Amino acid sequence: MSPIDHLAPVFAQYPIEVIDAEGVWLHTRDGRHILDLYGGHAVAALGYKHAGWTRALARQADACSFQSNAVPMDVRARAATRLARFAGGHFDSIFFVNSGAEANENALRMAFKMTHRSKIVAIEGGWHGRTAAAGAVTWGADQKWYEFPRAPFDIGWIPRRDVSAIAGQIDSDTAAVIVEPVQGVGGAFDLGHEFLAALRARCNETGTLLIFDEVQIGVGRSGQPFAAHFYGVMPDMITTAKALGNGFPCGALLMTPRVTSALKLEGLGTTFGGGPMACAAIEAVIEAIENEKLLENVRRVAKYLRDTCTVGPVTGHQGAGFLHGLICSRPAKDIQKSLLERNILVGTSGDPHVVRLLPPYILQETHVDFLREALQDL
């Protein structure tokens, strides 16, 4: 049966239609004002109608909307330099792409190129994207939607936080370990310093590259520039997207000097990645995070959320910063539905009892109070 609006019928739809938005509020066609604690899957980092971001895109659209990576553009160099500085000096080159999945695809490619090995190790519950390589290391994808006849390489799995399983899986044939330091789809599940440091140590020992998939948690969501800083564990590559463009599609692969030195001309490529509009958006996002002290805001309000919202069906909290999981005594789907009726949009996750919050970094205590009052009501 053909859909009436001609959109491929693959997404379940929320019962709201957004026509306008400002700050952390969505305005619907039927006149409701909804507090957005989900940010369109962690994308709307600066909220809506952010003046600096809008101005940067308008200015770039007016100046030059597109040129390929073969043509040097100052805005591209500025975005890369700004992102590298934001990441604090450990990463010296950046490859811009279109999405998180594409960033992961290229990180895995670099690992195979550098090591000439045949296996990738991933973490149970992890999510890395819908493409062939990223989907192959996404937990459960083969059962649900992967569809390709086989994975493009060997894969080993480590249970979450299981330090004792690390040595058995990561060996001298492992090209890379790919891990979300805080699993997003897995339920805002924080893997913890001990587990991540043990992965780093085993990778050091076996010459395996460590890839942090920070597509959801990166670019400030943890309250630090990246979760690598939050945990004090530095990978060889970071992949990121989502918040990076605040809604303008883009992604990035951050590489340490060791990886950078393995790059060669035409070894990686893209048409749209690093486009001037995307780069203007990236520059504006980092500028806003720095100038408006949004990392401090994330840390403060995330703590307030954790300290004050163990109410109603909420029995506990997990995650880091604004990748926040409310552990609930009732199914997360029911709570999501009830909250939306009370004008609050939240997400669910792979864990049926975890409600996932991915709010814009500008969220304030008063918004948390609004959530708490609604939760108390449930």
Add this chain to the structure above:
Amino acid sequence: MKKIPTLVLGGTGYVAGEVLRLVAGHPQLEIAGVMSDSQPGESVAKALPHLAPALGDLRFLSESEITTLITTLPKSAVFSAAPHGVSAELIDKLLKAAEAAGTHPRVVDISADYRYASADAYAAVYKHPHGAPSRLKDFTCALPEHLQQSPTPHVAHPGCFATATLLASVPLLSLGLVTPTLFVSGVTGSTGSGRKPVDGTHHPTRHSDFYAYNALAHRHAPEITACATAASGITANFAFVPHSGPFARGIHVAVQATLAPAYVGLDSKALLTKLRGFYEGSVFVHIVDTPPRLKDVVASNYACLHASTDGRTLAVMCVIDNLTKGAAGGAVQWMNRLLNLPEHIGLTAPAAGWT
């Protein structure tokens, strides 16, 4: 094979003196020029009398004479022991001149100027702007034991306290043996304070005395943290208390930390085996069975490490010569690599033993 002409900047200081001493005994390097802008034309041997037999009537050169050399020698080895705050700009000027002339010098900077990844990080520690921010990308700061190959054409050598601390700490972090807070107690000899006498480091004050300074506020702590992160992937908290020791050469560092949960119960023998495994193939690092002494390493490029654990915490002791392994020797080791020479040549003479 013809020897590679070598230029030394910052010529009258202790570190420059040590570079000259090592180059004098190096089979593939030879001194082509020593720069001192304060004493051009003066005899080098007069400033560094212990080197007189090796230097003959070598005279200090001015910056313009060094520039002439660097732009005419097709290939040269350049060591900068110029003071921090001066080195960055001087090196940048010389490299620009070389680039314009099409010559290929390799630089190892022993000053602090190229040890930081960004000009901001440098300015935060040294309280003045970096002299050549655009040149930072051409330098990597690491110990040769912790980085196989420099991704950049030039290298910055970590400081002497950093060298000893990193040699002891990086294996602990890299192998995941400890939780990431390291307590470091370091003692340096008086040569670490440089040639210019100041009250606190003057011989009558320092002799037969022992004291700490800048506890938990030493300016090299951020450099240690950054180098350890780059080498191990773990950002650790270094609680560093430096001391002034009543001897001229040498650094003794003791690092203590809590064993990571996965290693609780580890014994000292297994710990020493892990350290030996980590430094396998490192010519200049010896893991020894008893706590090392300064005289095991003074006037050599060797480092001696010993470690013990009670199953809950561990301690690693490391000794180096601050001027050799901690500065000039480490710099020659890097230069050997940058010039595709065997890493160890010119550096294998053992310690003096009695000083």
